[in-house]
């Protein structure tokens with residue numbers, strides 16, 4: 411535990427690198443919505459993270475509006491939470507540079523997401539992709555955020571953010587200057603898998619459209635994708651232990667559980683012994699019921715660029731007021747002439 415004395419504050423981010431999907435919703439955005447009433451919240455569109463792999467500039471701008479519209483359509487209230495664009499608040503990049511000089515190469519060498527994204531030819535990956543977790547630490551620490559709601563795949567990056575914060579505090583003799591941010595990961599939906607492969611996570615960059623349920627999908631598309639989802643030939647088991655070694659079945663039951671608010675055990679009590687011919691239509695109905703209203707609102711908001719821009723400009727101003735103060739303190743601490 412630390413003795414950090416600042417207020418509890420929530421920060422999280424989503425990359426504008428493709429269409430928002432069910433995994434983003436269950437692993438991240440739905441949790442954001444639940445926290446805004448009780449916490450001081452900052453929800454960011456991390457465009458500087460997105461360009462760590464090449465993004466077509468025109469698409470990047472579209473996708474940025476798409477993420478903001480998704481936040482709002484899912485229920486984030488920009489009057490309560492601060493909704494901001496990372497590149498519009500220069501303090502993120504300024505702090506990231508200083509933290510690049512605190513983080514160690516050895517720490518970054520262990521990051522599994524870099525290894526996955528860089529692939530075999532890591533000599534050709536961008537320097538930004540390698541330093542990505544340090545920018546993420548800066549995003550969080552520039553607000554001295556204490557809590558970070560994310561999906562399971564971000565766990566290792568959060569550990570790195572804690573390591574960076576701790577080393578900064580120790581090295582400069584400023585105990586508890588930065589909090590050690592806590593990840594909030596638990597809960598069903600922390601790791602939604604591809605509909606085509608139960609061992610790969612659902613992701614914005616999956617080449618198969620069939621693998622991913624997008625927030626913008628209409629009822630027909632959702633039903634079709636679930637009907638075609640890969641499964642095994644066995645009926646559903648009657649208890650959770652029976653889902654072991656059945657990744658596709660476990661994923662579909664997990665999605666049902668996350669969206670219905672029922673435990674997986676309870677869902678299996680109802681559907682255990684049934685084939686997917688019965689379970690899939692029930693799942694499709696549930697997904698449509700929960701996502702279709704968000705999709706409709708998303709399409710409406712996406713068309714209102716002027717409004718989305720206003721939200722981002724207002725958010726950047728409110729965010730900068732906090733972030734600039736931290737950067738000024740950090741400059742003083744590290745010995746820059748200010």
Ligand code: AMP
Nearest residue numbers: 425433434437438560561600601602612
């Ligand atoms: P990204 O799409 O990589 O920018 O991720 C944005 C947020 O969604 C992060 O908190 C991720 O952990 C979360 N997320 C992304 N994909 C999934 C998934 N398949 N299951 C659960 N959470 C996810």
Ligand code: TRP
Nearest residue numbers: 421422423424425456459546549
């Ligand atoms: N790396 C995160 C992802 O792809 C996005 C992100 C960037 C983030 N900065 C963050 C998440 C800070 C939480 C806090 O999912």
